[in-house]
Amino acid sequence: xxxxxxxxxxVLFTEKEHCCxxxxxxxxxxxxxxxxxxxxxxxxxxxxxxxxxxxCYQCIHVCIFKADQKKKGFLN
Amino acid sequence: MKFPxxxxxxxxxxxxxxxxxxxGIFTALSxxxxxxxxxxxxxxxxxxxxxxxxxxxxxxxxxKMRGSKYIQSSMGDTFxxxxxxxxxxxxxxxxxxxxxxxxxxxxxxxxxxxxLLCVDIVCHGVPSTLVWxxxxxxxxxxxxxxxxxxxxRNKKDFGWAAHVETLTFKTEDGSEKKxxxxxxxxxxxxxxxxxxxxxxxxxxxIMHPADITIADYWGIDNAVPxxxxxxxxxxxxxxxxxxxxxFEELKENLEYRNTRIEDSMQPALKQPFxxxxxxxxxxxxxxxxxxxxxAKTYGTLSFTQKIKRKLKKYLKK
Ligand SMILES: Cc1cc2nc3c(=O)[nH]c(=O)nc-3n(C[C@H](O)[C@H](O)[C@H](O)COP(=O)(O)OP(=O)(O)OC[C@H]3O[C@@H](n4cnc5c(N)ncnc54)[C@H](O)[C@@H]3O)c2cc1C
Numbered sequence: 001x002x003x004x005x006x007x008x009x010x011v012l013f014t015e016k017e018h019c020c021x022x023x024x025x026x027x028x029x030x031x032x033x034x035x036x037x038x039x040x041x042x043x044x045x046x047x048x049x050x051x052x053x054x055x056c057y058q059c060i061h062v063c064i065f066k067a068d069q070k071k072k073g074f075l076n
Numbered sequence: 077m078k079f080p081x082x083x084x085x086x087x088x089x090x091x092x093x094x095x096x097x098x099x100g101i102f103t104a105l106s107x108x109x110x111x112x113x114x115x116x117x118x119x120x121x122x123x124x125x126x127x128x129x130x131x132x133x134x135x136x137x138x139x140k141m142r143g144s145k146y147i148q149s150s151m152g153d154t155f156x157x158x159x160x161x162x163x164x165x166x167x168x169x170x171x172x173x174x175x176x177x178x179x180x181x182x183x184x185x186x187x188x189x190x191x192l193l194c195v196d197i198v199c200h201g202v203p204s205t206l207v208w209x210x211x212x213x214x215x216x217x218x219x220x221x222x223x224x225x226x227x228x229r230n231k232k233d234f235g236w237a238a239h240v241e242t243l244t245f246k247t248e249d250g251s252e253k254k255x256x257x258x259x260x261x262x263x264x265x266x267x268x269x270x271x272x273x274x275x276x277x278x279x280x281x282i283m284h285p286a287d288i289t290i291a292d293y294w295g296i297d298n299a300v301p302x303x304x305x306x307x308x309x310x311x312x313x314x315x316x317x318x319x320x321x322x323f324e325e326l327k328e329n330l331e332y333r334n335t336r337i338e339d340s341m342q343p344a345l346k347q348p349f350x351x352x353x354x355x356x357x358x359x360x361x362x363x364x365x366x367x368x369x370x371a372k373t374y375g376t377l378s379f380t381q382k383i384k385r386k387l388k389k390y391l392k393k
């Protein structure tokens with residue numbers, strides 16, 4: 001395991017309410033380390049593949065949905 | 077801009093209007109982009125009756141984007157394709173829900189988006205594809221046939237305001253059969269099947285992430301008396317300077333009236349719809365019970381609801 005991989009994996013959302021499934025994080029990932037997976041209700045959510053992730057956190061920064069939820073007071 | 081410029085719009089071509097969810101503004105906009113050698117992105121229903129975003133370069137491909145598909149559309153790799161088209165200097169129209177537009181813009185970041193026109197639809201919230209597919213499978217069983225086409229909201233036979241879904245089957249003896257229902261509509265409107273994030277949607281507002289916002293013009297009879305012929309009127313919100321010029325160029329194909337936002341408000345422009353108390357029970361039932369139970373419990377009016385509805389109609393008279 002190298003240095004980068006010791007850093008924390010990006011957490012894209014902690015509750016499903018905070019992910020709209022727009023795919024921006026999936027698209028921005030330079031390493032194709034994010035896949036969109038269907039949950040048991042049939043909605044797509046991003047899932048990070050630890051072995052491929054270089055911890056650049058671009059996926060975290062691109063997430064406008066959570067930022068906009070925060071502006072509206074829907075996210076602390 | 078702080079507030080949008082508001083229009084009520086009907087496409088002059090009745091055929092286009094009848095094939096669109098509301099007044100056909102999406103076709104007017106996308107026709108313009110296509111005529112300038114541009115590319116159009118939007119949601120179609122694929123062969124498996126799933127909603128997906130695709131890229132179109134011809135009117136024929138674009139026509140499949142018409143009509144509302146009341147389930148969440150998946151984006152696949154469309155964000156990358158948009159970036160590539162823009163890089164190649166193509167004009168791009170991208171249409172979708174507000175969260176899809178916001179996501180695309182965030183992804184494109186500092187890239188040159190001068191040639192990009194974004195159109196968002198006013199959105200109640202997106203239901204689950206899984207519920208939709210189970211519904212279709214159940215209907216196939218009930219009617220001993222295979223579904224060959226679906227219309228989430230049949231405007232041609234029932235008018236713009238009505239909400240009736242039409243499923244076309246090929247039956248075992250090879251004949252075609254049409255079934256009109258309102259089961260999926262009820263499940264949709266009860267909101268149990270909606271994506272959790274929709275209950276906390278930050279885009280239920282007067283201003284939206286796209287350059288132009290389009291919707292069904294509910295409240296049209298107040299806003300512009302005598303404009304409504306029950307064949308569909310689009311509410312058009314111009315949110316950005318960019319869209320004002322484009323709208324000017326479309327006007328010759330449109331019947332339009334400048335209206336006031338105060339006369340155009342509908343719930344989805346104010347705040348997200350709340351999570352129903354029955355949501356958890358719905359999903360438990362969905363997992364454990366046959367779809368016939370779901371259809372009966374969540375897709376049909378109860379006896380008391382029916383009585384209430386009758387009373388309401390009676391009192392209105
Ligand atoms: C899930 C959903 C919820 C809606 N809720 C409301 C509402 O609360 N109030 C209201 O006034 N109108 C609602 N609409 C209707 C929407 O406003 C109309 O699609 C819009 O008025 C377009 O009308 P038109 O005649 O110009 O376009 P049409 O020619 O019918 O064009 C359809 C447009 O919708 C897009 N589209 C269709 N299905 C989807 C989808 N699943 N995801 C993303 N984009 C899609 C296409 O890409 C295209 O741009 C909803 C539509 C959907 C799909």
